[in-house]
Amino acid sequence: xxxxxxxxxxxxxxxxxxxxxxxxxxxxxxxxxxxxxxxxxxxxxxxxxxxxxxxxxxxxxxxxxxxxxxxxxxxxxxxxxxxxxxxxxxxxxxxxxxxxxxxxxxxxxxxxxxxxxxxxxxxxxxxxxxxxxxxxxxxxxxxxxxxxxxxxxxxxxxxxxxxxxxxxxxxxxxxxxxxxxxxxxxxxxxxxxxxxxxxxxxxxxxxxxxxxxxxxxxxxxxxxxxxxxxxxxxxxxxxxxxxxxxxxxxxxxxxxxxxxxxxxxxxxxxxxxxxxxxxxxxxxxxxxxxxxxxxxxxxxxxxxxxxxxxxxxxxxxxxxxxxxxxxxxxxxxxxxxxxxxxxxxxxxxxxxxxxxxxxxx
Amino acid sequence: xxxxxxxxxxxxxxxxxxxxxxxxxxxxxxxxxxxxxxxxxxxxxxxxxxxxxxxxxxxxxxxxxxxxxxxxxxxxxxxxxxxxxxxxxxxxxxxxxxxxxxxxxxxxxxxxxxxxxxxxxxxxxxxxxxxxxxxxxxxxxxxxxxxxxxxxxxxxxxxxxxxxxxxxxxxxxxxxx
Numbered sequence: 001x002x003x004x005x006x007x008x009x010x011x012x013x014x015x016x017x018x019x020x021x022x023x024x025x026x027x028x029x030x031x032x033x034x035x036x037x038x039x040x041x042x043x044x045x046x047x048x049x050x051x052x053x054x055x056x057x058x059x060x061x062x063x064x065x066x067x068x069x070x071x072x073x074x075x076x077x078x079x080x081x082x083x084x085x086x087x088x089x090x091x092x093x094x095x096x097x098x099x100x101x102x103x104x105x106x107x108x109x110x111x112x113x114x115x116x117x118x119x120x121x122x123x124x125x126x127x128x129x130x131x132x133x134x135x136x137x138x139x140x141x142x143x144x145x146x147x148x149x150x151x152x153x154x155x156x157x158x159x160x161x162x163x164x165x166x167x168x169x170x171x172x173x174x175x176x177x178x179x180x181x182x183x184x185x186x187x188x189x190x191x192x193x194x195x196x197x198x199x200x201x202x203x204x205x206x207x208x209x210x211x212x213x214x215x216x217x218x219x220x221x222x223x224x225x226x227x228x229x230x231x232x233x234x235x236x237x238x239x240x241x242x243x244x245x246x247x248x249x250x251x252x253x254x255x256x257x258x259x260x261x262x263x264x265x266x267x268x269x270x271x272x273x274x275x276x277x278x279x280x281x282x283x284x285x286x287x288x289x290x291x292x293x294x295x296x297x298x299x300x301x302x303x304x305x306x307x308x309x310x311x312x313x314x315x316x317x318x319x320x321x322x323x324x325x326x327x328x329x330x331x332x333x334x335x336x337x338x339x340x341x342x343x344x345x346x347x348x349x350x351x352x353x354x355x356x357x358x359x360x361x
Numbered sequence: 362x363x364x365x366x367x368x369x370x371x372x373x374x375x376x377x378x379x380x381x382x383x384x385x386x387x388x389x390x391x392x393x394x395x396x397x398x399x400x401x402x403x404x405x406x407x408x409x410x411x412x413x414x415x416x417x418x419x420x421x422x423x424x425x426x427x428x429x430x431x432x433x434x435x436x437x438x439x440x441x442x443x444x445x446x447x448x449x450x451x452x453x454x455x456x457x458x459x460x461x462x463x464x465x466x467x468x469x470x471x472x473x474x475x476x477x478x479x480x481x482x483x484x485x486x487x488x489x490x491x492x493x494x495x496x497x498x499x500x501x502x503x504x505x506x507x508x509x510x511x512x513x514x515x516x517x518x519x520x521x522x523x524x525x526x527x528x529x530x531x532x533x534x535x536x537x538x
Contacts (some may be wrong), residue, residue: 152537236422277414280386290422292462294492304465304494306536313535336496 002146002174003204005106007031009041017110017235020055022149024205041105043257046097047283049104050088051148058082058109062118066137068332074345076329077352078132080124081115083150084108084139089171089204091276092285093231096138098272108148116157130356133158136169142189151177159184161247161330165359169228173214179221186361188259189218191265193249195241198233200286208245212252219257224359228332230264232311234291239314246318255323259359263315264331265308266291268301305337312341327358362396364389370400377406383413391427398436402450413459422461425435468493468532475525475532482516484509493533 008027012034014020024032035041041054062081069075083146086096086106088206109115123131135141135154145151151168158166159182166187178189191211199207206214214226227249235241266288268276273293277286293301302308313328330338333347348353362370371381373426384392395416399409409466416427438448439456476487484503490496502517504510531537 100537258512277417286421286424290418292421292465294462294465294494296494297490302494304492304536306493306532306534307464307498309534310536334496 003143004147005030005051005053005088007033007052009052009054009056009105010034011110012036012112014055014057017055017112018153018253019108019110019112019148021072023053023055023108025149026147026149043102044104046101047090048102048203048234049086049100050090050106052105053105053144054105055110056107057111058115059114060172062115063122063133066134069348070332072334073211073332073333074330074338074351075348076132076331077348078134078355080134080137081119081156082109082138083112083115083135083175083218084144084148085093086138087140088143089140089202090283090357091171091203091205091274092201092279092283093233093266093268093272093288095268095272100138107149108144112150112153116153119157119164120161123161127163129163130353130354131164132167132359133164134167136167136190140166140170142169142170142174142178147170147175149177151181155181155183155187161186167226169226171202171211173206173210175214175218178223179200183223184225185222185360188224188226188261189215189219189272190228191215192228192230193245193280194229194231194233195238195245197235197237197241198287201233201281201288207321212248215249216252224259225253225257226259226261228262228264228331229315230262231266231288232263232315233266233288234293234311235287235305236290238311242311242315243318246315246322250322255326258323258326260327260329260355261319261323262331263312265311266293266304267332270295270299270301273301275327295361309337309340312337316341327354329355362393362400364393366400367392367396370396374403374405376409379528380406380410380413387427391431394428394431398431398440398453402446403455404450408450409460411454412457415461417453419457419460430460445516463486464536465492470534471538472529472532475529478525479520479529481520482513483518484513485520487521489529489533496535 005026008023008030010020010032064080066080079263084107086100086104088106119133152165155178156191158164158228167190169190169192171192190278193211195209196208219225276288292303292307294304295301316328329351330341338345382396387395399412404412416430419430419455436456439452444452456520482488486501489501490502500517502510502513504513528538
């Protein structure tokens with residue numbers, strides 16, 4: 001499912017960056033305009049921002065600690081690097097519609113070499129540590145790959161490093177570039193998955209069968225795969241839906257192919273919850289809007305805790321029946337929920353090491 | 362309710378343009394069905410928006426339109442004519458909330474039963490977090506003398522030894538009985 005923007009804006013001076021050249025070559029016929037930094041293309045609303053593509057340099061550091069590791073939550077010591085901002089898909093529940101409300105344009109950063117140099121310094125500075133680094137926080141890791149070819153720069157870079165694993169997290173089936181690369185076991189390709197019925201809330205993303213088909217194909221080409229059941233969306237019939245989803249996962253891949261499963265319940269700020277509710281027309285939220293989410297003491301909306309724990313337990317049990325050795329972890333949950341759902345509360349370090357080990361063949 | 366009657370109600374209750382537009386976005390049948398409830402109760406703009414929030418969420422949950430939600434909601438039994446306006450509005454909101462949060466409502470009702478079965482002494486209360494979302498319960502004991510406090514705390518201790526407490530915690534923390 002290749003995304004084609006209606007127009008491309010390129011920062012002056014970046015036309016001949018690797019990304020600039022690749023995009024221009026692959027989007028022949030798409031109008032290209034330029035702009036001079038610090039000017040930016042004119043602001044547009046969130047939906048419009050997804051239909052064009054901006055290519056520009058990223059100013060500031062690339063590598064960050066995952067913001068999910070906020071205080072009070074069990075953290076998996078994950079690092080994120082943003083090569084893009086926003087996403088061509090339009091999931092009703094996406095936090096980006098809130099987080100990027102004043103910076104809506106879908107953007108790919110052109111100074112990839114600087115990002116890789118920064119990552120290289122971090123890895124070389126701590127050879128004793130095992131890093132897990134993902135690119136899917138502010139963007140889908142692969143949705144733009146057919147037009148930017150970014151994975152051709154990232155996968156070989158990580159293939160040459162012993163103390164890091166790259167995670168490409170996606171809702172796409174854009175894996176063609178990956179199939180031409182040798183990751184040497186240093187890249188995990190992971191999919192955010194939900195039952196088919198939730199697909200109506202994930203506009204533009206690949207259907208779940210296509211995601212699982214893509215997982216099977218990359219696995220044949222030497223990649224380990226991961227699955228993020230996140231956000232888990234409570235709905236009428238969720239046990240049946242998620243049970244079938246896991247059946248489909250294990251029909252597509254063998255348990256030993258899987259680096260990890262993460263589980264994260266639907267969570268929304270009050271502002272995001274209002275935006276989800278206010279969506280109208282074809283973009284209207286569907287299943288997500290009916291989930292039994294309540295406002296917690298921190299002001300965020302989540303499925304109420306008891307039901308959340310029950311859902312986690314159901315999923316963990318189903319996963320462990322089929323894949324007892326594959327690491328399973330919860331995302332953005334406090335120790336109390338870990339204890340009830342997982343019957344353990346690992347330290348951040350323990351969890352990080354467990355997942356790093358899971359990434360290895 | 363006819364469109365003219367809806368317009369009259371909207372003007373009388375000074376509904377905001379955005380609320381009226383939201384009603385119309387529901388479609389003619391659903392708009393009329395909501396107005397059939399809202400107008401006799403004289404819902405103001407805030408009340409109507411709260412009701413619309415819940416109705417739209419329920420419709421999303423059931424994957425149907427708002428008219429279908431209202432047709433099958435059993436609301437006519439809840440909005441008893443012998444109740445005053447405020448009680449009927451309260452009953453409407455309570456009923457919609459049960460439809461909006463079926464599992465949470467069932468758990469809370471069962472927890473209320475279990476709390477009753479604990480037979481906590483007079484002057485004491487066991488409070489769970491709002492919407493069962495939180496990590497702590499609060500036990501509140503009121504007393505006006507040392508003897509009364511000792512006696513009530515002892516009675517609370519006995520009440521909390523009952524097995525219903527474990528069941529209550531399991532429902533609250535794990536949604537399982």
